Amino acid sequence: xxxxxxxxxxxxxxxxxxxxxxxxxxxxxxxxxxxxxxxxxxxxxxxxxxxxxxxxxxxxxxxxxxxxxxxxxxxxxxxxxxxxxxxxxxxxxxxxxxxxxxxxxxxxxxxxxxxxxxxxxxxxxxxxxxxxxxxxxxxxxxxxxxxxxxxxxxxx
Amino acid sequence: xxxxxxxxxxxxxxxxxxxxxxxxxxxxxxxxxxxxxxxxxxxxxxxxxxxxxxxxxxxxxxxxxxxxxxxxxxxxxxxxxxxxxxxxxxxxxxxxxxxxxxxxxxxxxxxxxxxxxxxxxxxxxxxxxxxxxxxxxxxxxxxxxxxxxxxxxxxxxxxxxxxxxxxxxxxxxxxxxxxxxxxxxxxxxxxxxxxxxxxxxxxxxxxxxxxxxxxxxxxxxxxxxxxxxxxxxxxxxxxxxxxxxxxxxxxxxxxxxxxxxxxxxxxxxxxxxxxxxxxxxxxxxxxxxxxxxxxxxxxxxxxxxxxxxxxxxxxxxxxxxxxxxxxxxxxxxxxxxxxxxxxxxxxxxxxxxxxxxxxxxxxxxxxxxxxxxxxxxxxxxxxxxxxxxxxxxxxxxxxxxxxxxxxxxxxxxxxxxxxxxxxxxxxxxxxxxxxxxxxxxxxxxxxxxxxxxxxxxxxxxxxxxxxxxxxxxxxxxxxxxxxxxxxxxxxxxxxxxxxxxxxxxxxxxxxxxxxxxxxxxxxxxxxxxxxxxxxxxxxxxxxx
Numbered sequence: 001x002x003x004x005x006x007x008x009x010x011x012x013x014x015x016x017x018x019x020x021x022x023x024x025x026x027x028x029x030x031x032x033x034x035x036x037x038x039x040x041x042x043x044x045x046x047x048x049x050x051x052x053x054x055x056x057x058x059x060x061x062x063x064x065x066x067x068x069x070x071x072x073x074x075x076x077x078x079x080x081x082x083x084x085x086x087x088x089x090x091x092x093x094x095x096x097x098x099x100x101x102x103x104x105x106x107x108x109x110x111x112x113x114x115x116x117x118x119x120x121x122x123x124x125x126x127x128x129x130x131x132x133x134x135x136x137x138x139x140x141x142x143x144x145x146x147x148x149x150x151x152x153x154x155x156x
Numbered sequence: 157x158x159x160x161x162x163x164x165x166x167x168x169x170x171x172x173x174x175x176x177x178x179x180x181x182x183x184x185x186x187x188x189x190x191x192x193x194x195x196x197x198x199x200x201x202x203x204x205x206x207x208x209x210x211x212x213x214x215x216x217x218x219x220x221x222x223x224x225x226x227x228x229x230x231x232x233x234x235x236x237x238x239x240x241x242x243x244x245x246x247x248x249x250x251x252x253x254x255x256x257x258x259x260x261x262x263x264x265x266x267x268x269x270x271x272x273x274x275x276x277x278x279x280x281x282x283x284x285x286x287x288x289x290x291x292x293x294x295x296x297x298x299x300x301x302x303x304x305x306x307x308x309x310x311x312x313x314x315x316x317x318x319x320x321x322x323x324x325x326x327x328x329x330x331x332x333x334x335x336x337x338x339x340x341x342x343x344x345x346x347x348x349x350x351x352x353x354x355x356x357x358x359x360x361x362x363x364x365x366x367x368x369x370x371x372x373x374x375x376x377x378x379x380x381x382x383x384x385x386x387x388x389x390x391x392x393x394x395x396x397x398x399x400x401x402x403x404x405x406x407x408x409x410x411x412x413x414x415x416x417x418x419x420x421x422x423x424x425x426x427x428x429x430x431x432x433x434x435x436x437x438x439x440x441x442x443x444x445x446x447x448x449x450x451x452x453x454x455x456x457x458x459x460x461x462x463x464x465x466x467x468x469x470x471x472x473x474x475x476x477x478x479x480x481x482x483x484x485x486x487x488x489x490x491x492x493x494x495x496x497x498x499x500x501x502x503x504x505x506x507x508x509x510x511x512x513x514x515x516x517x518x519x520x521x522x523x524x525x526x527x528x529x530x531x532x533x534x535x536x537x538x539x540x541x542x543x544x545x546x547x548x549x550x551x552x553x554x555x556x557x558x559x560x561x562x563x564x565x566x567x568x569x570x571x572x573x574x575x576x577x578x579x580x581x582x583x584x585x586x587x588x589x590x591x592x593x594x595x596x597x598x599x600x601x602x603x604x605x606x607x608x609x610x611x612x613x614x615x616x617x618x619x620x621x622x623x624x625x626x627x628x629x630x631x632x633x634x635x636x637x638x639x640x641x642x643x644x645x646x647x648x649x650x651x652x653x654x655x656x657x658x659x660x661x662x663x664x665x666x667x668x669x670x671x672x673x674x675x676x677x678x679x680x681x682x683x684x685x686x687x688x689x690x691x692x693x694x695x696x697x698x699x700x
Contacts, residue, residue: 149437
């Protein structure tokens with residue numbers, strides 16, 4: 001494939017590749033554009049964040065976005081967790097989809113940071129994933145999922 | 157000291173089960189070794205040269221006799237009868253089988269212990285002043301703040317895949333006994349002009365291959381914003397810390413390349429934003445934690461010892477430290493017997509130390525970053541009985557902060573990263589000085605040895621530092637002088653060309669000779685070095 005082809009193809013994961021989704025609305029069925037393209041064109045409704053992108057440049061456009069994909073090229077690159085929380089903290093309500101090297105042991109943290117859809121490169125074992133999403137029952141930190149923390153439960 | 161409630165216990169138990177599950181998925185082939193590695197690392201399990209190593213967390217270095225006993229029992233049951241206390245106030249077992257790991261974690265969980273985040277690119281065990289709660293010079297006990305940060309940093313959803321590992325130290329005295337400014341974040345609990353207690357933040361210190369002293373980035377953070385400020389520091393690092401090069405991924409490089417001022421500006425911006433998000437735990441949580449660290453019931457008693465036994469008197473002079481109550485001292489149990497392995501203790505020794513803590517120190521022990529153990533609250537009246545039992549167990553070496561009190565990393569005897577051996581060098585140097593009888597005359601002299609550039613043995617912060625390197629396939633040792641991890645923090649400078657093993661042992665003797673010949677009244681080695689500079693030492697070492 002030439003580099004030109006690479007650029008003209010749809011960047012995003014198709015809805016078919018989304019293995020887990022915690023939303024009731026219809027998945028966006030159009031491709032995502034880069035963060036730069038999203039800021040330049042006024043009609044883009046789906047965008048894909050790469051690890052080096054600054055999620056905050058999207059804040060003026062959140063109202064028109066229905067889908068934000070955050071790419072994890074390798075699971076060890078944790079920048080996407082901050083990107084996700086920043087978008088949720090700014091009030092983004094659309095789909096926040098983790099794509100790429102998404103594995104079982106990252107699911108519960110991703111969920112806590114605000115991801116509500118998951119399109120792993122390789123499909124995950126459903127039973128392992130179910131247990132992973134359940135997590136540890138309680139949480140120590142306040143994050144994007146509005147769960148009450150252990151400290152709050154202790155003092156309610 | 158802090159005790160788990162049902163929430164803390166449930167988290168640790170859940171982690172044990174999660175680890176069992178992860179290990180099982182690895183065995184089933186559902187996880188590749190590359191995928192399993194960061195998971196086992198985040199539970200303190202390393203693959204070393206000869207076996208797995210398990211690192212157990214000892215939060216802020218504080219433990220009780222039940223916990224110390226359990227550590228001794230695990231050493232006997234699953235290891236070769238000993239463990240190694242580390243410079244992060246933790247304990248490592250060096251001969252662990254992978255199939256035993258989950259069972260060990262379950263044993264630890266029964267005594268409120270774990271190996272969570274003792275490795276991996278996450279926030280590691282929080283360290284603190286080993287005399288916290290006992291020191292005569294502290295503002296308040298720093299450990300409630302360290303505990304608050306322990307809870308916040310455990311399983312943090314945003315900061316589990318940081319660019320690199322992340323170490324935090326908390327102190328609350330002007331005297332720095334925790335190498336605070338050589339941490340990714342160093343926090344000093346202080347009082348402001350209005351008399352309110354808060355936290356000074358120092359960010360971007362560290363040792364390793366690029367040692368740096370952390371600059372202060374905020375003089376005063378109110379206590380009800382402590383976690384929020386730490387979260388802001390971490391978020392800027394997680395977003396912008398380098399990930400292209402493992403050796404440039406620590407926060408010290410970010411702060412250095414970005415500049416402390418720009419880093420601070422970004423942290424302040426993030427902090428203002430996070431304050432609106434309400435991520436701070438309720439202040440009531442800090443108030444709940446504090447009573448766990450309340451003073452035990454101290455009693456008045458004798459304030460001096462019978463000095464008729466000179467060996468006992470020497471040990472008291474050398475290894476006990478002034479306490480905030482004048483009938484007590486903090487007693488240091490040296491894990492540096494002459495010719496021994498720095499920081500190692502046998503299962504029997506651990507159980508004995510546990511028993512003595514129960515008998516003489518309100519059931520409390522501390523691990524020092526210098527790889528010794530502290531009984532923080534010992535009645536002066538009990539010192540002779542304590543010393544007698546320690547002597548009998550080879551735990552009575554009177555050498556705190558002397559040239560025999562060497563910090564050494566595991567080195568090439570254990571570590572897959574090492575270029576040279578550290579332990580045999582430490583053994584020979586301590587034997588040498590015990591034999592020539594100069595230890596006492598040299599006074600405070602901190603010697604620190606690392607077996608590779610990663611600096612686990614803190615050589616950059618040694619009054620005398622030794623770094624083992626590989627020179628065309630043979631072990632070679634670089635000597636450096638003038639480092640300090642304390643409140644007078646400084647980084648040591650290399651003297652010149654390196655030495656072989658015999659050569660560096662001789663070189664240590666040479667530099668101590670220069671000190672003894674040129675010191676002025678009351679000067680430590682470090683003071684003399686700072687006054688006269690490197691040249692006289694270099695001349696003695698290299699001009700034949």
